[in-house]
Amino acid sequence: MEKIRLLIIEDNRLLRDGLTEVLKKESDFEVIAALQTDEKMLSKIQTSDIDVVLLDLGLQSYDSIDVVKLFRKSNKDVKVVLMGLFATHSEVLEFVECGVKGFILKNATVNDFLTTIRSVAMGEKVLPEYLTESLFAQIVEQSLNELEGERKIIESVQMTQRELQVIESIAAGLTNKEIAQKLFISPYTVKSHVHNILEKLTLHSRLQIAKYAHDKKASAKNE
Numbered sequence: 001m002e003k004i005r006l007l008i009i010e011d012n013r014l015l016r017d018g019l020t021e022v023l024k025k026e027s028d029f030e031v032i033a034a035l036q037t038d039e040k041m042l043s044k045i046q047t048s049d050i051d052v053v054l055l056d057l058g059l060q061s062y063d064s065i066d067v068v069k070l071f072r073k074s075n076k077d078v079k080v081v082l083m084g085l086f087a088t089h090s091e092v093l094e095f096v097e098c099g100v101k102g103f104i105l106k107n108a109t110v111n112d113f114l115t116t117i118r119s120v121a122m123g124e125k126v127l128p129e130y131l132t133e134s135l136f137a138q139i140v141e142q143s144l145n146e147l148e149g150e151r152k153i154i155e156s157v158q159m160t161q162r163e164l165q166v167i168e169s170i171a172a173g174l175t176n177k178e179i180a181q182k183l184f185i186s187p188y189t190v191k192s193h194v195h196n197i198l199e200k201l202t203l204h205s206r207l208q209i210a211k212y213a214h215d216k217k218a219s220a221k222n223e
Contacts, residue, residue: 003027004121005049008034009067010056010083015106019054022110028118037061050078052121054104057084057091065098072099073214079120092127102126159200166193170206171213 006029010016013036020034032050037059053071057064064082071078081102082095092103102120104113116126159167162183169179176194180187194206203209 003030004117005030005032005051006054006117007032007050007052008054009037009059010034010054011036011058011060012056022113023117026114037067050075052117053078053080054117055080055082057082065094068095068098068100081117081120081126096125159197163193163197163200166190167197167209167213170194171210171217173210 006023008016008019008023008031010019016034016036020031023029023031055064055067059067068080068082071080076099079101080099081104082100083104083106085106095103101124102116103126104116108116119126162185165183166179169182174182176187176190179190183190194209197209198204201209201212203212
């Protein structure tokens with residue numbers, strides 16, 4: 001039987017060790033690593049042998065939302081489960097929009113904890129129990145559907161070869177002047193291409209163009 005490969009990120013050592021021991025007793029789980037938020041955690045994000053990440057909501061050294069974004073950027077297939085004592089509606093919505101698939105309250109039973117991990121690993125979305133019967137759950141679902149629709153629209157946009165070159169150059173951190181020199185065109189022409197790219201992708205900044213390029217590259221690598 002293929003095991004669910006887990007990475008635990010929890011700053012509280014006692015809780016981190018306890019979670020590891022509980023999960024190691026399950027025959028269908030393999031704990032790849034249990035880490036606090038440090039440089040080792042950042043390097044582990046780059047690995048591709050993780051199915052589910054168990055992430056503490058209240059990290060000390062990093063903002064949990066930034067860690068989620070790093071995982072999603074590095075490996076879109078990894079599923080993130082957030083662990084916390086309590087999360088507000090706005091926090092849950094923000095995490096869901098960033099790709100979090102499940103939430104576990106730290107006062108959950110062991111059985112609920114294990115069930116959530118297995119459900120998320122199978123592709124299900126698991127909201128905190130206190131939200132599942134509320135109108136908020138419907139709002140989250142609508143938000144997810146809208147995000148998926150936006151992705152499909154972006155994927156269907158046709159770019160010219162020159163626009164693709166400009167996108168690649170922006171992702172590499174080049175200025176308009178540097179792009180112009182690289183492509184042997186005028187800075188004004190580069191500016192025009194950037195404007196067209198922003199309109200086609202419904203984006204608002206060069207930073208968003210760079211993120212689009214990096215996400216596209218990561219997506220192609222994972223296919």
